[in-house]
Amino acid sequence: MKRILSARNDRALPFLLIAPTLAVLVALSIYPLVYAIKVSFQTDTSSGVQWTFQNFSRLVSDQFFLSALGHTLVYAIIALTFEFLIGLGLAILLNRQMRGRSFFRATLLIPMMLPPVVVGVVWRLMLNPNFGAINGTLKGFGANTESLTWTASPTLAFASIIAVDIWQWTPFMFLILLAGLQAIPDEPYEAALIDGSTAWQTFRNITLPLLKPAILIALLLRTMDLLRVFDQIFILTEGGPGSATETISLYIYRTAFRFSDFGYAAAMSFVLLLLTNTISLVYIRLLGKQEAG
């Protein structure tokens, strides 16, 4: 009897254990998406809520949306390129025996772990045109810093938020790529040494191909994060001056929480979702090919 009972329990048990997690995720991840779809097809009028396609048709002619899309893509491409190149360089440097390696590794990771808000504070203090550490130091050397207004000038502000992203997230690339490098066995390198390959040949023919999965994963994760970037930009510039540094996430935030236009914000967030999903699928396809081949 006891046996039968426990057998039946065993069949129900896994579902009992998973059910709470599924319930929470359905309620707080899936239901909000459905809710957002509903809201994106609605508009508030004086006579109540109406169903409409307007929120989606508005997208193509909205200059703010198109420029936010442009900002996001340019931001992502530039930041990704620099973070990857610097991160790879640092990973190669620290992938050899050197004194203090674990100390260096730990300190290099600090920017990435910081709360994004703290990153915003840190860089506001650095970039303040009058008393910031950067202009202050330049003035100390007698330089004229009048034109270096950083977050107050549209072009410099855009460059600044990218630079801050590079500062904060290069450590992430570095860490993932270093782990990838350390997973490569010694044998291929020994063979290359015997063959008399140059350092560049070894890097091209051995390191890069073997590191490719780690590279793809690092790029995938960073790309997803870059396309949704919000926190640091919100603290540093709030999308300004004007809308010079407004990314999609910031524009959605402004639309929803400043203008209370939730329908349009929801419509835009689906464009963002579509964009991130498409790009991640491309990466995952590449990764799959890598693993199959």
Added chain:
Amino acid sequence: MRQNSRGTAVGRRMAMYGLVAIAVFAAVLPVYWMLTISLKSEVDQFAVPPKWLIFRPTLAHYQDAFVERSFGKYLLTSVFVAVLSTVCAIVLGTLAAYALSRFRLRHKLNTRLSLWILSTRMFPPIVTAVPLFLMMRDVRLLDTVASLVIVYTAFNLPFVVWMMRGFFNEIPRDLEDAARVDGDSRLGALRRVLLPLVAPGLAATAVFCLIISWNEFLFALTLTQTDSAMTLPVGIAGRVTQYEIKWGVMSAAGVVAMLPILVFALAVQRYLVRGLSLGAVKG
């Protein structure tokens, strides 16, 4: 000849250390600058050229921020929300991970459910922030600590499930089977045999959850409005974007928001790569 090659080797070593030193400085210097601002009197804060090393330290800004202004309250809210949401996510997520790791479900449900759970983590946060705001408004939970605990629990759950599933999968089943032959129930074996074995991984996962909740900004910004439910990041952001900025107060709050994270990060260094691949630190 030999002398020469030793010379270049030394040169290369120097160059290597030089480059690494530059990177370390670049990473740490801005943070150090904030630390000095939080300890400087206002006269020293605005000195040109900046005082990097020598100034008279003061704790006045910390007192100003945490005793006279509301940052003490934000700090308490942050601690409360982070701890409670971590506990909830760990309990629910570990049980689900155990089931997904140890039972073979029909219709490939193990893999399918796991992937589905992970996929809920992949949405950009702003996509769910808008409907979550409306939902919380509907049920009158806006501007409450409860709303944050609920949202952070859901946010951390997929992460916990995947981390813990990985740790469970690494432990051979024989150990539990032995315990069950000795008369333990399934859950008894989980508690007495499996959990002690995955304890380091469980601790690391919990620390990651604490970091994620502690750092989280967007949901806290959209779901709270007043001092009664604001977390430290939102409190800081509110001060930062004001017209007149109190540098000392802002930096003091920033330092306090940063310190626990640095300690935590040190504690989970071993698991950092695994955690980050599953989206730790930031949503």
